[in-house]
Amino acid sequence: MSAVQWDAYRDVAPKGTVDLLFRLAEQVQGRRFLHVNASRYGGGSPETLNRLVPMMASLGLDVGWEVIVGDPKFYADVHTLARVLEGGEGQVTPAVLQSAxxxxxENARKLDLEADVVMVHELAPLLLVRHRKAPGCWVWGCHSDLSRAPRRTWHLVRRDLERYDAAVxxxxxxxxRLPLPCLIIHPSVDPLSEKNRELSRREVQQMLERLRVxxxxxxxxQVAPYARSKDPMGVVRAYRLAKKYVDCRLVLAGGGAADNPEGTAVLAEVREAAGGDPDVHPLVLPPDAGLEINALHRAAAVVLHLPRHESFGLGVAEAMWKGKPVIGSLAGGIPAQVVTEVTGFIVNSVEGAAFRIRQLLQTPDLVARLGGAAREHVRRNFLITRHLGDYLALLATLR
Incomplete structure (x- = not known):
């Protein structure tokens, strides 16, 4: 990101938000804020930090971003650990943690980890805390759902979590439950990114033509990876039920199927379920498909997000920012974003989703009302300017 367009953020954020950020930044001048994660590329924390770190620097803050490096076995072990902590299958042994x-x-010897506040994102860099240097505060940031973590695995990880000063x-x-302050900071949408910036009708139409939609x-x-946890087959069934009453087409937009054995299999299942229906479009998008997702969101009449399991599910807010009503499941953070009958609908079955699809497509005024409320809900609660303010407050509070 080049120079931060603060005037553009003023135009979209709630009134006074940007001025408040500058005042907060004045309160933490001279303090160093260091972010640590496992990658500079992809979604999740890399996508967020690629936007937030330049914004913090533009406010005059001393901010850094370090990335740990490991071998393929390390990343495979971290993936297994994350899956098990989220209640999935797998086995985590002390040997796995010793490898981590x-x-x-090795990374602690190479990285500069001295800062007033060190924010460690996700599981991969978790054990860096064993090498912390006084007097800085260390914070662990987690975007995963740990509520179903097996007790044995949780206790293996908890020993190191207790070395932190706070968790987010x-x-x-x-x-x-942890014996340290636990804070809540929602993820955020950057309204100026390729995935969320305003597009003209011509840009949207050109993208649809390129994607052959x-x-x-x-x-x-539905924008989601081709994974069984995202239930694309349920989305296809909901579409088929709704199509008996309203003519429509379904676009499933996912990525990484070629690199993911489950993704390849699930994509094949979706294509088979489509059964040659010309109105079902399973798309495989590249990792950097922000512009494609943006155009698809803007072209959609209704956005679905119906996973069985989910973390926060920020794709919901990204769709809502484009003024689209969302029909979502109860998984993860979806109910925190979708307010039923205000910004969209929460459903708990394929039949319920089909009913809401039919209701929305037969009531254009309702689509407009819910879509307008959805955008405003994101503007007030899920923009990156709010996220930045939360981080500045964290930096000011931890001493």
């Missing part, structure tokens, strides 16, 4: 500890020790979770229900009838859209 060795990687942490995306939602209260994601947290486990006709615009002759209302579009239903």
């Amino acid at each position: 500890a060795d990687v942490a020790a 979770f995306s939602l209260p229900k994601f947290a486990q 006709p615009s002759d009838k209302p579009m239903l859209l």
